[in-house]
Amino acid sequence: MDGSCNYRGDWKRFFLFCGTKPVKLSATDAGTESADLPNNHTGRYLTTHGSALTSTGNSLLLWKTLVLGIAGILLFLTPVQKLHAQTDCLSCHGDTTMQDAAGHNVGVNGDTFKASVHGGLACKDCHTNIKAYPHPDKVEPVKCVACHADEVANSAGSVHASVPGHTCASCHGDIHAVFPKGDPKSNVYPLNVPRTCGTCHGDANVSKQHSMTNVYPAYMDSIHGFALSKEGLLVSANCTSCHGSHHILSHNDPQSPTNKANIPATCGTCHAGVVTDYMAGVHGKAIAAGNMKAPVCTDCHTAHAISQPSTALSTPLCGSCHADKLTTYRDTFHSHVSSLGTYVEVARCSDCHGSHEILPASDPRSPIAPQNLITTCGKCHQGANASFVQYQPHANPHNRHQSPILWFIQFAMGMLLLGTMSFFVLHTVLWFIRSEVERAKRGSAKGEKDV
Numbered sequence: 001m002d003g004s005c006n007y008r009g010d011w012k013r014f015f016l017f018c019g020t021k022p023v024k025l026s027a028t029d030a031g032t033e034s035a036d037l038p039n040n041h042t043g044r045y046l047t048t049h050g051s052a053l054t055s056t057g058n059s060l061l062l063w064k065t066l067v068l069g070i071a072g073i074l075l076f077l078t079p080v081q082k083l084h085a086q087t088d089c090l091s092c093h094g095d096t097t098m099q100d101a102a103g104h105n106v107g108v109n110g111d112t113f114k115a116s117v118h119g120g121l122a123c124k125d126c127h128t129n130i131k132a133y134p135h136p137d138k139v140e141p142v143k144c145v146a147c148h149a150d151e152v153a154n155s156a157g158s159v160h161a162s163v164p165g166h167t168c169a170s171c172h173g174d175i176h177a178v179f180p181k182g183d184p185k186s187n188v189y190p191l192n193v194p195r196t197c198g199t200c201h202g203d204a205n206v207s208k209q210h211s212m213t214n215v216y217p218a219y220m221d222s223i224h225g226f227a228l229s230k231e232g233l234l235v236s237a238n239c240t241s242c243h244g245s246h247h248i249l250s251h252n253d254p255q256s257p258t259n260k261a262n263i264p265a266t267c268g269t270c271h272a273g274v275v276t277d278y279m280a281g282v283h284g285k286a287i288a289a290g291n292m293k294a295p296v297c298t299d300c301h302t303a304h305a306i307s308q309p310s311t312a313l314s315t316p317l318c319g320s321c322h323a324d325k326l327t328t329y330r331d332t333f334h335s336h337v338s339s340l341g342t343y344v345e346v347a348r349c350s351d352c353h354g355s356h357e358i359l360p361a362s363d364p365r366s367p368i369a370p371q372n373l374i375t376t377c378g379k380c381h382q383g384a385n386a387s388f389v390q391y392q393p394h395a396n397p398h399n400r401h402q403s404p405i406l407w408f409i410q411f412a413m414g415m416l417l418l419g420t421m422s423f424f425v426l427h428t429v430l431w432f433i434r435s436e437v438e439r440a441k442r443g444s445a446k447g448e449k450d451v
């Protein structure tokens with residue numbers, strides 16, 4: 001038997017060629033695991049490192065004593081349990097190119113593993129059914145629930161629970177190389193989260209198959225995505241800031257942070273000042289009272305394609321619900337100026353109403369309350385006074401209560417038009433009758449003469 005025990009392809013071959021017998025592993029005492037190891041187990045390990053080991057005779061005994069001696073010294077220097085339990089397995093699996101019979105990689109990078117969050121565990125803390133060498137070809141799948149009951153329970157109730165092949169590893173990556181979430185090497189480090197979720201939510205085919213919007217590209221172009229990916233801003237919103245990590249629910253679920261009723265609170269975890277204003281306004285109060293027709297943050301800003309907002313956006317936005325006010329606004333000078341496409345800072349809905357703390361005219365704090373109009377209009381119209389603000393931004397000549405003067409003028413104009421028209425019609429009709437009568441008279445006079 002030579003030193004190059006070729007275990008690759010089939011561990012049974014390993015034992016065959018290296019001539020060892022299966023040895024029972026003690027599951028509890030890691031110290032004995034090492035001592036009970038098959039001779040050639042250690043032998044092979046050294047051989048791969050180029051040592052001139054032969055597996056027969058006294059020289060092996062010598063080597064064994066030497067190795068055990070070194071191990072003995074190490075016993076005092078390192079936590080025993082870890083070192084032995086891991087090296088047992090890593091003596092074979094530590095070769096990162098190792099493959100099983102089917103050609104799948106079964107290598108584990110020992111250095112990376114030891115530096116990872118699980119580096120303090122023994123391999124068999126997770127691979128619990130491996131108790132002896134040789135171990136079974138097919139080992140039980142690892143159960144994370146033993147140590148992470150909360151995450152497993154939360155994931156089980158999430159949208160992802162029904163997705164085939166969606167395991168913990170689809171977000172956390174190689175389980176032998178998991179790093180704390182605060183470590184930039186972690187898949188779930190804030191700056192890496194969008195890419196992690198994007199492996200599926202940036203794949204147009206996956207999205208189409210599950211009839212979802214392919215949100216990753218929109219998110220990356222948004223102000224949040226830009227802040228995260230280009231500015232490296234950890235405090236910007238990543239996917240989990242709005243969706244959570246494990247208990248991710250569809251927005252139709254009332255428990256979801258992305259359900260309409262919960263959106264102000266979700267955005268408000270970061271935009272605390274805005275959400276306070278919003279909740280004090282009509283829309284926030286309406287949502288709190290259960291009127292889902294009122295807008296929440298995402299109705300105006302979208303969820304994934306959020307850009308730098310401007311008041312210019314507000315006209316079509318506010319108008320999509322307040323259609324009557326949009327119509328009357330369209331009739332005003334402000335709208336006409338803006339539709340000319342000039343660069344003048346013309347008044348849009350939110351210039352007069354605000355964007356978040358929107359209040360009715362009857363509220364004394366409202367920018368459109370009569371006593372505040374001079375200030376509101378004065379932002380753009382220097383020297384605006386009480387008579388200037390009599391101007392009605394939503395004048396509606398068809399509404400007698402809202403715009404009585406305009407309504408009266410419109411009414412009077414209508415009357416004048418009607419009167420004038422009536423007079424001329426009557427006048428024409430009478431004129432026609434008169435002319436017919438005259439013609440008849442003239443005709444009979446001529447006939448008398450002819451006779």
Ligand code: HEC
Pocket residue numbers: 007009010011012014041088089090091092093099100101102106123124127130133135137138139
């Ligand atoms: C003597 C070498 C050797 C040692 C020591 C060893 N393994 Fe293996 N292991 C193998 C080989 C060879 C395979 C590939 C088996 C195959 O071809 O199916 C394998 C496969 C595996 C697999 C994959 C099984 C599957 O279902 O695909 C796991 C998990 C595993 N070993 C874990 C361990 C753990 C944990 C230890 C330590 C307690 C350990 N091994 C110790 C040689 C070894």
Ligand code: HEC
Pocket residue numbers: 086089090093105106107108110113118121122123124125126127140141142175176
């Ligand atoms: C935190 C738990 C955990 C620890 C600790 C752990 N593993 Fe694994 N291991 C897994 C999971 C999860 C898989 C994926 C397959 C599965 O679900 O069973 C896996 C798979 C494997 C496989 C199959 C090939 C592969 O990479 O998919 C081998 C071999 C393996 N582990 C060896 C080891 C060795 C050697 C150690 C110790 C150095 C170790 N494992 C420690 C969780 C763990």
Ligand code: HEC
Pocket residue numbers: 117118121125126142143144145146147148168169172175178179180181182
């Ligand atoms: C035997 C117990 C055990 C098992 C089984 C186990 N883990 Fe862990 N896991 C730990 C310990 C201990 C930590 C470190 C906790 C800490 O530092 O607070 C950890 C940490 C983690 C972390 C990183 C937490 C952070 O700080 O960001 C993740 C992610 C993780 N485990 C995922 C898994 C997954 C996925 C599985 C199943 C494949 C699994 N673990 C199986 C014990 C275990």
Ligand code: HEC
Pocket residue numbers: 144145148151152155160166167168169170171172181188193240244245246
């Ligand atoms: C959809 C992606 C995704 C899946 C699937 C997933 N995780 Fe996580 N996990 C995350 C993210 C993102 C974080 C970090 C942010 C956080 O703490 O919520 C995280 C953090 C963790 C942590 C650290 C928790 C803490 O507060 O320190 C553990 C432990 C963990 N996951 C275990 C698991 C286990 C076990 C599974 C499988 C049942 C799993 N994860 C599945 C995305 C996921």
Ligand code: HEC
Pocket residue numbers: 159160162163166170171193196197198199200201206210212239240243244245248249250251252
């Ligand atoms: C392995 C692929 C994969 C990864 C990674 C993944 N997802 Fe998913 N996700 C899916 C699939 C597939 C669905 C559709 C589930 C269904 O049809 O019910 C889904 C559904 C969702 C939904 C619900 C959509 C709806 O119907 O309302 C949300 C929200 C979601 N994922 C967010 C995330 C977030 C956030 C992350 C990262 C932390 C993530 N996903 C990571 C595959 C993935």
Ligand code: HEC
Pocket residue numbers: 194197198201211212213215216219224237238239240241242243251258259263298302303304
């Ligand atoms: C600022 C908060 C926020 C961020 C950041 C965010 N989402 Fe969303 N997401 C939402 C809201 C709110 C919804 C609910 C539906 C809507 O309003 O479009 C949603 C819906 C979804 C849906 C369902 C789409 C559908 O068609 O049903 C998926 C999938 C999703 N998000 C994944 C992600 C992923 C992946 C990321 C990161 C790349 C992400 N989200 C980032 C707030 C956010």
Ligand code: HEC
Pocket residue numbers: 223224226227231233235236237238241242263266267268269270271297298301302303306307308309
């Ligand atoms: C995790 C924290 C966080 C959450 C949650 C969050 N945001 Fe943001 N948001 C930020 C940060 C940080 C910026 C600043 C980015 C920059 O300026 O580069 C920002 C910027 C914005 C801007 C642009 C502001 C400007 O002046 O240009 C808007 C609009 C916005 N967010 C809306 C929302 C909405 C709507 C939600 C909920 C659906 C939300 N945000 C959720 C952190 C968050």
Ligand code: HEC
Pocket residue numbers: 263264267268271274275278283295296297298299300301309310311313314317350354355356
């Ligand atoms: C009715 C539409 C509407 C709703 C609802 C709305 N916004 Fe805005 N938001 C706007 C408009 C329009 C602007 C830009 C005009 C401005 O600067 O006042 C804006 C500006 C912003 C800004 C930039 C800072 C600022 O004040 O200029 C942030 C951040 C923001 N909104 C976040 C939110 C959040 C968070 C919510 C939910 C609590 C929300 N918005 C609800 C319309 C809305």
Ligand code: HEC
Pocket residue numbers: 282283286291293294295299314317318319320321322349350353354355358359360361
């Ligand atoms: C998604 C539809 C929607 C959008 C978009 C919307 N609103 Fe509203 N708005 C409502 C609803 C519904 C109410 C009634 C709330 C209540 O009092 O119950 C309301 C109430 C108001 C009121 C108070 C009216 C009154 O009679 O008391 C004002 C002012 C107002 N909105 C202005 C705006 C402005 C300005 C914008 C754009 C920045 C806007 N709205 C965008 C739905 C919307």
Ligand code: HEC
Pocket residue numbers: 314315318319322325326329334347348349350351352353359360361362368373392393394395
């Ligand atoms: C030049 C300033 C100005 C602009 C621009 C403006 N409004 Fe107004 N809005 C007012 C004033 C002043 C009132 C109160 C008097 C009235 O009802 O005409 C008002 C009243 C309203 C009301 C009823 C509030 C109540 O308490 O009854 C709504 C709703 C409204 N506006 C929506 C809009 C929408 C939507 C737009 C954009 C399409 C818009 N406004 C543009 C100044 C403005």
Ligand code: HEC
Pocket residue numbers: 333334337344345346347348351352373376377378379380381388389390391392393
């Ligand atoms: C965001 C700036 C802005 C605000 C706020 C604003 N306006 Fe204007 N307004 C303009 C601009 C720009 C014009 C067109 C400029 C011009 O040609 O004089 C205009 C034109 C007008 C005109 C017709 C032209 C004129 O100067 O006589 C009237 C009347 C008017 N605004 C009334 C109001 C009233 C009343 C308010 C408050 C309810 C108001 N505006 C608020 C910007 C604003």
